Amino acid sequence: MARGKKFIFVPGPTNVPERILRAMAVEQEDPRRPDAPAFNLPLLAGLKNIFRTKTGTSFIFPSSGTGGWEAALVNCLDTGDHVLACRFGQFSLLWCKMAEDHQLQTTILDEEWGAPANPDRIYAALNEDRSHSIKAVFVVHNETTTGVTSDIAAVRRAMDAAQHPALLFVDGVSSIGSIDFRMDEWGVDLAITGSQKGFMLPAGLSFVGVSEKAMAIVRGRAEGQKNSRHAPHSYFDFNAMLARNVEGYFPYTFPTPLLYGLREALAMIEEEGLDNVIARHQFLASGVRAAVAAWGLKLCAQSHACESNTISAVMVPDGIDGTKIAHRAYNRYNCSLGLGLNRLAGKLFRIGHLGELNEMMVMVALSASEMAMLDCGVKITPGSGLAAAINHFRTKA
Numbered sequence: 001m002a003r004g005k006k007f008i009f010v011p012g013p014t015n016v017p018e019r020i021l022r023a024m025a026v027e028q029e030d031p032r033r034p035d036a037p038a039f040n041l042p043l044l045a046g047l048k049n050i051f052r053t054k055t056g057t058s059f060i061f062p063s064s065g066t067g068g069w070e071a072a073l074v075n076c077l078d079t080g081d082h083v084l085a086c087r088f089g090q091f092s093l094l095w096c097k098m099a100e101d102h103q104l105q106t107t108i109l110d111e112e113w114g115a116p117a118n119p120d121r122i123y124a125a126l127n128e129d130r131s132h133s134i135k136a137v138f139v140v141h142n143e144t145t146t147g148v149t150s151d152i153a154a155v156r157r158a159m160d161a162a163q164h165p166a167l168l169f170v171d172g173v174s175s176i177g178s179i180d181f182r183m184d185e186w187g188v189d190l191a192i193t194g195s196q197k198g199f200m201l202p203a204g205l206s207f208v209g210v211s212e213k214a215m216a217i218v219r220g221r222a223e224g225q226k227n228s229r230h231a232p233h234s235y236f237d238f239n240a241m242l243a244r245n246v247e248g249y250f251p252y253t254f255p256t257p258l259l260y261g262l263r264e265a266l267a268m269i270e271e272e273g274l275d276n277v278i279a280r281h282q283f284l285a286s287g288v289r290a291a292v293a294a295w296g297l298k299l300c301a302q303s304h305a306c307e308s309n310t311i312s313a314v315m316v317p318d319g320i321d322g323t324k325i326a327h328r329a330y331n332r333y334n335c336s337l338g339l340g341l342n343r344l345a346g347k348l349f350r351i352g353h354l355g356e357l358n359e360m361m362v363m364v365a366l367s368a369s370e371m372a373m374l375d376c377g378v379k380i381t382p383g384s385g386l387a388a389a390i391n392h393f394r395t396k397a
């Protein structure tokens with residue numbers, strides 16, 4: 001491996017800023033120390049701001065994002081419950097699989113990989129469900145494997161139009177803290193995210209936002225539930241977690257260094273301002289898209305309206321292997337790009353543009369992409385994508 005910095009532009013884990021690295025260089029602390037609540041409680045409050053919820057409850061679990069999925073699922077659904085899930089990429093596929101692993105009766109709305117969730121189909125499915133057997137709707141806000149963002153506000157409107165009481169579960173792992181997300185306004189009941197994407201931290205924490213409506217179900221279980229059906233669970237129990245959280249503690253040992261990192265990440269987002277963070281992602285993503293257009297290539301996202309501001313999946317021409325491009329970028333240029341997964345394997349490569357990111361960092365990702373594509377025989381004009389990005393980035397004073 002060559003000397004110099006190793007660059008990472010996969011869509012998570014993302015770059016960890018030096019400020020956060022320094023903040024995390026701490027020893028593990030006594031979890032029962034008297035001043036732990038003064039440290040822990042602002043973290044839970046800060047997360048609520050990122051979820052954009054005033055009435056909801058935020059939880060932290062020591063797990064990757066997948067654990068957040070499981071926490072949301074086991075606390076609010078019963079074994080055998082009927083759920084409606086949209087599937088249009090590898091993450092939504094894995095979430096559906098988890099639902100099936102938990103013996104939920106899962107009705108899947110398949111879309112093309114590259115398309116977003118379809119609110120009309122959600123409306124139709126809910127409208128047909130007169131007996132309200134469907135207990136939850138699952139939508140991945142930002143499908144990281146295709147670079148597609150779904151319209152959660154439109155999903156909520158569809159659910160309301162069908163006058164259906166199902167809970168709305170949203171995976172916001174690669175959107176929350178980077179792309180506009182409004183838990184209260186959009187009536188999201190379970191919002192799930194993780195530490196290693198927009199939060200600029202290493203993997204290891206999942207964050208779950210829970211609406212009042214969902215918390216009422218969770219609380220009911222704690223009270224009279226001896227004979228009630230519920231998905232068996234223990235480690236991820238919201239009630240056990242909440243019982244300690246209200247005092248400012250956690251029910252088991254948390255990784256202190258990651259919590260210090262989280263405190264720093266929340267401070268950085270607050271200093272920049274969440275709206276500005278979101279605007280920065282949009283501006284930088286537009287630069288990437290300008291480059292892709294200048295290369296004469298297409299994104300996996302099927303329409304401009306659903307293009308993601310945190311990740312671009314670049315379709316490669318027929319006869320070219322996108323995986324080879326990503327491997328070339330890594331082996332020759334020290335730069336990690338994302339691969340095509342599952343049915344998209346080889347058909348694309350992905351540029352992650354979220355978290356700790358500025359124009360010059362995007363230029364690195366675009367340079368590595370261009371050079372690796374040229375090395376792998378893609379017929380693009382050297383510098384074409386870079387020039388387009390330069391022109392875009394210079395539009396800002």
Ligand SMILES: *Cc1c(COP(=O)(O)O)cnc(C)c1O
Pocket residue numbers: 012064065066067091140142143144171172173174194203
């Ligand atoms: C990264 C990611 C996850 C969670 O993955 P983990 O590896 O478990 O952290 C879930 N959903 C989406 C959309 C993601 O991008």
